[in-house]
Amino acid sequence: MNEEVIVNDxxxxxxxxxxxxxxxxxxxxxxxxxxxxxxxxxxxxxxxWRWGLVFNHVVGGGLxxxxxxxVGLVIGPILGRLSIPARAEFSARFMPKMVIIMPxxxxxxxxxxxxxxxxxxxxxxxxxxxxxxxxxxxxxGVMATVALGILEPANVAVLYEMNKPVPNGERIGRLMKxxxxxxxxxxxxxxxxxxxxxxxxxx
Amino acid sequence: MSVTRSxxxxxxxxRPVPPIGWLSTAALGLxxxxxxxxxxYAPRVAPLAFAVxxxxxxxxxxxxxxxxxxxxxxxxxxxxxxxxxWALLAYxxxxxxxxxxxxxxxxxxxxxxxVTMMLVVFALSVPTTIAxxxxxxxxxx
Numbered sequence: 001m002n003e004e005v006i007v008n009d010x011x012x013x014x015x016x017x018x019x020x021x022x023x024x025x026x027x028x029x030x031x032x033x034x035x036x037x038x039x040x041x042x043x044x045x046x047x048x049w050r051w052g053l054v055f056n057h058v059v060g061g062g063l064x065x066x067x068x069x070x071v072g073l074v075i076g077p078i079l080g081r082l083s084i085p086a087r088a089e090f091s092a093r094f095m096p097k098m099v100i101i102m103p104x105x106x107x108x109x110x111x112x113x114x115x116x117x118x119x120x121x122x123x124x125x126x127x128x129x130x131x132x133x134x135x136x137x138x139x140x141g142v143m144a145t146v147a148l149g150i151l152e153p154a155n156v157a158v159l160y161e162m163n164k165p166v167p168n169g170e171r172i173g174r175l176m177k178x179x180x181x182x183x184x185x186x187x188x189x190x191x192x193x194x195x196x197x198x199x200x201x202x203x
Numbered sequence: 204m205s206v207t208r209s210x211x212x213x214x215x216x217x218r219p220v221p222p223i224g225w226l227s228t229a230a231l232g233l234x235x236x237x238x239x240x241x242x243x244y245a246p247r248v249a250p251l252a253f254a255v256x257x258x259x260x261x262x263x264x265x266x267x268x269x270x271x272x273x274x275x276x277x278x279x280x281x282x283x284x285x286x287x288x289w290a291l292l293a294y295x296x297x298x299x300x301x302x303x304x305x306x307x308x309x310x311x312x313x314x315x316x317x318v319t320m321m322l323v324v325f326a327l328s329v330p331t332t333i334a335x336x337x338x339x340x341x342x343x344x
Contacts, residue, residue: 026289038296038300041300042300042303045303045304045307046303046307103293103297107297107300110301111300111301111304114242114245114304114308115304115308118245118246118308123245123246125247133243134239134243137239137242137243138239141235141236141238141239144235145228145231145232145235148231148329148332149224149227149228149231149232149328149329149332150228152329152333153224153332153333153335153336153337154336156286156290156333156336156337157336157337157340160282160286160337160340160341161340164342168340171217171340
């Protein structure tokens with residue numbers, strides 16, 4: 001049974017901490033998978049392993065773009081229409097997974113992408129693909145700054161807030177607005193990535 | 204549904220804090236621009252002067268964030284330290300991977316020093332932003 005708590009004459013829903021599972025901010029079960037990805041990327045770079053480099057770059061990049069667009073365009077609007085308890089329950093299960101998935105796919109994509117470009121000769125200034133490559137650096141730079149400087153801190157802060165005995169719904173809402181404000185930027189950058197990468201791959 | 208009364212503050216208006224998150228994010232943005240500049244010239248040597256200016260600005264912003272952080276009264280330092288150390292571990296691994304790629308690609312001399320310094324700023328700025336964003340809303344007990 002849910003309780004309501006009157007705090008400073010404001011009624012807020014209160015689900016006792018004992019009645020809801022504590023959120024694990026970083027899902028520990030996922031860490032071995034991350035470690036394997038790190039080792040795979042390091043070996044691919046270290047031995048200049050062509051298949052490993054292309055695999056990490058294509059799979060990591062595809063997942064990064066796909067997840068970003070799917071969450072922004074499909075999950076986000078659905079989430080916005082759910083009731084607050086349903087939204088909280090979904091977020092409590094969904095966001096810890098994003099804490100571990102997104103940095104891993106970003107690391108796979110970026111660390112190997114530079115090597116793939118180098119091996120393909122795209123880094124040479126005389127290469128016709130060079131300008132496209134620089135554009136992709138800029139696009140990735142914007143996405144990395146938004147993701148690491150704005151979204152990831154908000155994601156972790158929301159999870160900590162949800163673990164409190166009385167989560168502050170207004171504060172969670174304010175932090176979650178960062179995702180809405182930056183969804184447009186991320187969406188445009190991801191579509192630009194698709195255009196640039198398919199263009200580079202088809203020349 | 205039962206109703207209980209609590210004295211706990213709901214913090215509808217969170218107390219103002221210095222713009223530490225924005226300063227460390229701006230430092231991150233500057234080293235990202237510097238990194239793009241260096242990478243866009245690879246394998247040739249990039250003009251280092253502009254990259255050095257970007258790095259210096261990033262260091263100034265990060266130090267300013269640290270100073271402002273140290274001056275906050277009633278801050279949840281325990282939470283900050285706990286989040287910071289794990290985030291730092293994650294971003295040291297990420298930075299190490301990037302450094303490894305540059306060394307593997309035969310980046311040497313002043314370019315490598317610059318890349319390394321930028322990666323240090325990167326590895327410190329992201330955990331600072333994450334830990335500050337979490338700790339500013341944490342109980343200070």
